[in-house]
Amino acid sequence: MTDTQSSRLAAETATGGSIVDVSFTVNGSATSVTVEARRTLSDVIREDCELTGTHLGCEHGVCGACTVLVDGQPSRSCLMLAAQAEGRDITTIEGLAGPDGELHPVQQAMMDAHGFQCAFCSPGFLMSTVALLDENPDPTSEEIREELSGNLCRCTGYQSIVDGVERAVKIMKGGSK
Amino acid sequence: MSANTSGLVGQSVKRVEDDRLLVGNGRYVADVNPPGVLHAVFLRSPLAHATITSIDATAARRAPGVVAIFTGSDMEAITHPFPPFAMQPDLYTPLYYCLSSTTVRMVGDPVALVLAESRHLAEDALELIEVDYEPLDTVASIAEGLSPTKPQLWEKANGNVLYDHVHTFAPGNESVDAVFAGADRVITERLSCPRQSNQPMETRGSVVEVDPDTGHMTIHNATQSSHMLRWIGAALTGKQSTREAAKGIIANKERRKAFLAGAKSFLKENAEGLKAQDNDGMKSQLKADKSFLKHANLIGVGLLGKDDYPDVVAQDIGGGFGAKGSIAREDVALIAAAGELGRSVKWIEDRVENLMDGGQAREEDLTLSIAVDDDGTFRGLKVDLVIDQGAYPGFPVGAPLASAIMKVMFPGSYNWDAFEMRSRIVATNKGKYVAYRGPWANETWARERMVDIVARALKMSPAEIRLKNLIGDDQMPTAMITGPKIDETMSTKKTLERALELLDIDQFERDRDTALAENHYLGLGIASYHEAAPGPPGYWECVNPGTETLLNEEAQATVETDGSVVVYTSQMPHGQSHETTYGQIVADELGVAIEDVKLVFGDTRRTPFSILGTGGSRGGPIGGGAMKYASRAVREQLVDAASKLLEADVADIEIVNGNVHVAGVPARGVTFAELIAQTAGDGFEATRSYRGKGDGGWSVATHACIVDVDLDTGKVTFPRYLVVEDCGPIINPAIVDGQVRGGVAQGIGAVLYERATYDDDANLQSATYMDYLIPTSMEIPEIEVHHMETLSPGGENDFRGVGEGGMIGAPAAITNAIEDALSPFGARITSQYLPPTKILELAGVISPD
Numbered sequence A: 001m002t003d004t005q006s007s008r009l010a011a012e013t014a015t016g017g018s019i020v021d022v023s024f025t026v027n028g029s030a031t032s033v034t035v036e037a038r039r040t041l042s043d044v045i046r047e048d049c050e051l052t053g054t055h056l057g058c059e060h061g062v063c064g065a066c067t068v069l070v071d072g073q074p075s076r077s078c079l080m081l082a083a084q085a086e087g088r089d090i091t092t093i094e095g096l097a098g099p100d101g102e103l104h105p106v107q108q109a110m111m112d113a114h115g116f117q118c119a120f121c122s123p124g125f126l127m128s129t130v131a132l133l134d135e136n137p138d139p140t141s142e143e144i145r146e147e148l149s150g151n152l153c154r155c156t157g158y159q160s161i162v163d164g165v166e167r168a169v170k171i172m173k174g175g176s177k
Numbered sequence B: 001m002s003a004n005t006s007g008l009v010g011q012s013v014k015r016v017e018d019d020r021l022l023v024g025n026g027r028y029v030a031d032v033n034p035p036g037v038l039h040a041v042f043l044r045s046p047l048a049h050a051t052i053t054s055i056d057a058t059a060a061r062r063a064p065g066v067v068a069i070f071t072g073s074d075m076e077a078i079t080h081p082f083p084p085f086a087m088q089p090d091l092y093t094p095l096y097y098c099l100s101s102t103t104v105r106m107v108g109d110p111v112a113l114v115l116a117e118s119r120h121l122a123e124d125a126l127e128l129i130e131v132d133y134e135p136l137d138t139v140a141s142i143a144e145g146l147s148p149t150k151p152q153l154w155e156k157a158n159g160n161v162l163y164d165h166v167h168t169f170a171p172g173n174e175s176v177d178a179v180f181a182g183a184d185r186v187i188t189e190r191l192s193c194p195r196q197s198n199q200p201m202e203t204r205g206s207v208v209e210v211d212p213d214t215g216h217m218t219i220h221n222a223t224q225s226s227h228m229l230r231w232i233g234a235a236l237t238g239k240q241s242t243r244e245a246a247k248g249i250i251a252n253k254e255r256r257k258a259f260l261a262g263a264k265s266f267l268k269e270n271a272e273g274l275k276a277q278d279n280d281g282m283k284s285q286l287k288a289d290k291s292f293l294k295h296a297n298l299i300g301v302g303l304l305g306k307d308d309y310p311d312v313v314a315q316d317i318g319g320g321f322g323a324k325g326s327i328a329r330e331d332v333a334l335i336a337a338a339g340e341l342g343r344s345v346k347w348i349e350d351r352v353e354n355l356m357d358g359g360q361a362r363e364e365d366l367t368l369s370i371a372v373d374d375d376g377t378f379r380g381l382k383v384d385l386v387i388d389q390g391a392y393p394g395f396p397v398g399a400p401l402a403s404a405i406m407k408v409m410f411p412g413s414y415n416w417d418a419f420e421m422r423s424r425i426v427a428t429n430k431g432k433y434v435a436y437r438g439p440w441a442n443e444t445w446a447r448e449r450m451v452d453i454v455a456r457a458l459k460m461s462p463a464e465i466r467l468k469n470l471i472g473d474d475q476m477p478t479a480m481i482t483g484p485k486i487d488e489t490m491s492t493k494k495t496l497e498r499a500l501e502l503l504d505i506d507q508f509e510r511d512r513d514t515a516l517a518e519n520h521y522l523g524l525g526i527a528s529y530h531e532a533a534p535g536p537p538g539y540w541e542c543v544n545p546g547t548e549t550l551l552n553e554e555a556q557a558t559v560e561t562d563g564s565v566v567v568y569t570s571q572m573p574h575g576q577s578h579e580t581t582y583g584q585i586v587a588d589e590l591g592v593a594i595e596d597v598k599l600v601f602g603d604t605r606r607t608p609f610s611i612l613g614t615g616g617s618r619g620g621p622i623g624g625g626a627m628k629y630a631s632r633a634v635r636e637q638l639v640d641a642a643s644k645l646l647e648a649d650v651a652d653i654e655i656v657n658g659n660v661h662v663a664g665v666p667a668r669g670v671t672f673a674e675l676i677a678q679t680a681g682d683g684f685e686a687t688r689s690y691r692g693k694g695d696g697g698w699s700v701a702t703h704a705c706i707v708d709v710d711l712d713t714g715k716v717t718f719p720r721y722l723v724v725e726d727c728g729p730i731i732n733p734a735i736v737d738g739q740v741r742g743g744v745a746q747g748i749g750a751v752l753y754e755r756a757t758y759d760d761d762a763n764l765q766s767a768t769y770m771d772y773l774i775p776t777s778m779e780i781p782e783i784e785v786h787h788m789e790t791l792s793p794g795g796e797n798d799f800r801g802v803g804e805g806g807m808i809g810a811p812a813a814i815t816n817a818i819e820d821a822l823s824p825f826g827a828r829i830t831s832q833y834l835p836p837t838k839i840l841e842l843a844g845v846i847s848p849d
Helices: A003-015 A041-048 A105-112 A122-135 A141-150 A159-172 B072-078 B119-126 B142-146 B176-182 B226-236 B242-251 B253-269 B271-275 B279-288 B291-304 B329-341 B351-357 B399-409 B442-457 B462-469 B492-502 B505-516 B539-543 B547-551 B578-590 B619-645 B672-678 B733-752 B805-821 B836-842
Strands: A019-026 A029-036 A067-070 A073-076 A089-091 B038-044 B050-056 B066-071 B110-116 B130-135 B161-169 B185-193 B205-210 B217-221 B311-313 B345-348 B364-372 B378-390 B418-427 B520-532 B553-559 B565-569 B597-600 B653-656 B659-662 B684-690 B698-710 B716-726 B784-787
Touching: A029 A041, A041 A067, A067 A122, A073 A122, A105 A122, A105 A159, A122 A141, A122 A159, A141 A159, A159 B733, B038 B119, B038 B329, B038 B351, B050 B110, B066 B072, B066 B119, B066 B329, B072 B110, B072 B329, B110 B119, B110 B329, B142 B378, B142 B418, B161 B399, B176 B364, B176 B378, B176 B418, B185 B442, B205 B329, B217 B226, B217 B329, B226 B253, B226 B291, B226 B311, B226 B329, B242 B253, B242 B291, B253 B271, B253 B684, B279 B291, B329 B345, B364 B442, B378 B399, B399 B418, B399 B442, B399 B520, B399 B539, B442 B462, B442 B520, B442 B805, B462 B492, B462 B520, B492 B520, B492 B698, B492 B716, B492 B784, B505 B520, B505 B698, B520 B805, B539 B547, B553 B578, B553 B619, B565 B578, B565 B619, B578 B597, B578 B619, B619 B653, B619 B659, B619 B672, B619 B684, B698 B805, B716 B733, B716 B805, B733 B784, B733 B805
Parallel strands: A019 A089, B038 B345, B217 B311, B378 B418, B565 B597, B716 B784
Antiparallel strands: A019 A029, A067 A073, A067 A089, B038 B110, B050 B130, B066 B110, B161 B418, B185 B364, B205 B217, B205 B345, B364 B378, B520 B698, B553 B565, B553 B684, B653 B659, B698 B716
């Protein structure tokens, strides 16, 4: 019996047999995991993939800290089961910067704008912003506020985050920083 | 000596923290996973008040993956109860253990701890623990807390009123009552503030890492004070008999010495302050409950006789707002469990737990009477305050300290002939009351609300009555009626004058008329206040004798042999951007780039001792002061060494971009590393302790806002919100603006959205974010922040704290604006919480209930 098989057997014994194999892509890397069916996508991202940049703030789908991109769409990874990620393409905060560490324009803009304070919510905001600007590259201030209203921040009062998005728009349009 | 600064202080330097935080490389406590770690979950009471008649964990212990289960009685055998802290005359602080064994006093009261191989398995096992509860009648409100017919939460208390004390300040010839009798009018109103919650986006959490070879513990924790956690964690766990402790005292000399070393310089610096501790507070405590003496003895001897002492390592923290300044009962249980099992344990609180037991605040009833002459001159102020402490007192600070600060700050920036305040604290079956950003803030809310009520009664404008009574520069220096000194840094009147200039009142009046056509009512509200940030010398002695010692901060600055600058603080950043602001201070002092400064924090193995860590608006003034003087001392050492090496007068040595040279000849300069190498030194080091030096200490602001009340929906929006703040010289304007705006956002939440709601049987009704509403980007408006930077006469390190003020001013300005908007309906606002239904009731659109 291989190690994987024996650990699978142990897990099945412990959980009544609800084990699934899931394959998906995370930040461009093909990933396969064997997990209890009840484990969430956020559990797997943080624990199995060891990508701890995705945060859990409420675990009931309100705060948005756990937001990741699933096939480009912003999704609450705390509300998705890992099994639902089968065949999907996942992007997390760790996947935003370039391979040489060059910041994504949204990251650069948030830094320039003093966007965050404790920054626990920042992975969710950054992923939501990337998705927003992908769909609407030139949003109005109202559209930004509306789109980001699914993410909670307790530190900033949001103004610096909205400023950051507006700066990102300028950078991505090739304007001045 | 020439200035040689790089001039970063005062600039919106980009945040050093963002290099790691914005790319997902932060290290929050949930990210810590020692090998073989066990996952912890707590079984919590579903009832608000009950006797535990039996608890049976047999089946749960056999559940898959379960390693251990501790019940309340298991924990009583191996831990000490939380002792009273900062005792005050007429205050009783109940003693309680980390888990409850015989009585539960709130929904969410922890009764058992399960440790299993995964969190899922631990949660599975929770359901198998059988607890029989015998329900008791509940105490669900302040009124019930004051009622003598309700059951008592704490056996040794006298009813549920744990504190009842009258403070009187009448410095003139007249008594408070005589001042009131002599005034033209006395206006009285009862105000109330419902329960709120701090709600940082990261919940609480702890990972107690146990070295499998030595048993040594390293506690990773989301704490605002790592040293406090280390001491309390060590003190309350590993309970042993006096005899065992005595053996340990003989055996562990070296480890004990190392443990105490950190606190030694603190004790030396604060010897006098510690002597000033109020013995009457201790007497009140012992009168009610002598058990503290027995526990204190065991705790003290046990601490000295421990085999080993834990370290605390706190790194990135996802906000706290005061809630993480408390030592969690859960933390004590986890440390004790890890010690018993010899294994690492991890607990990450979930949001439901956090809403139940992660800290609640601000629930207070306040009856105010203002004695005033017909011309609007304030004569006297009387306050009757009752705080709902909930079931368990926050440790170390909670309702008693909030009450003590309110006693000093209630008179605000106004002139009074007399002031009297009765303070009561009641125990109820609710989540524990903790410090929340400006824990005393309801003095500003209630006073500024009341000032508007008085102005209306006298047919004066809110601005006019404030300007008439605010203490002006022409009276300075002077003192508050409650004692603290006032100098020009208490610039409240100037911030109000500036705010009035910035508001376009005529335009507002025109907009108000236009809005009426669409059933929208506009209102303008202002609030002005000063706050101790952290207060001038002597301030904390007015609050509670002996507490001045808590302020102290120590910093260490070093230049290592490779030339790198590493500085150490006892502050515990959790969103305030210390790495950036301290980097600015140190870079300026040492003449290096901010990138070259590394700040070490949160690690008790490396950082200097402090009791409070971060809290009380001390980061800039006290922690920043210690940092400045420590790095200045290192600069002197560098300059001294360079003057010898370069054979020049110390006055001629400059440091620019890390190049130490004789003024005018940078080409012949040396780097720090070269200087150390060429002088055969082993680096430079200086440590400085600081707690303010007569630098004013007041942070000041006026908030002014225009609200738009939609009487179709009851929704309140903000066409304009402005803050004129004065925190003295600003280290980083972008960071200051962020602190102010974040505080205002929490104030908006408090008034319009957030409430920790309990039903009549003290069942929590707001246990998720579907019910406890945190405002989003759609609810928080743009907030204008205008700065004044009043310097303190003779002040040298003149920074003042700015983290709390936004929250202090906002509820008053907003509720005043809403009352103004609803003035056509004769609305009187007496509650701080105004959701849409309440707005519509006040306007008579719907009727109550």
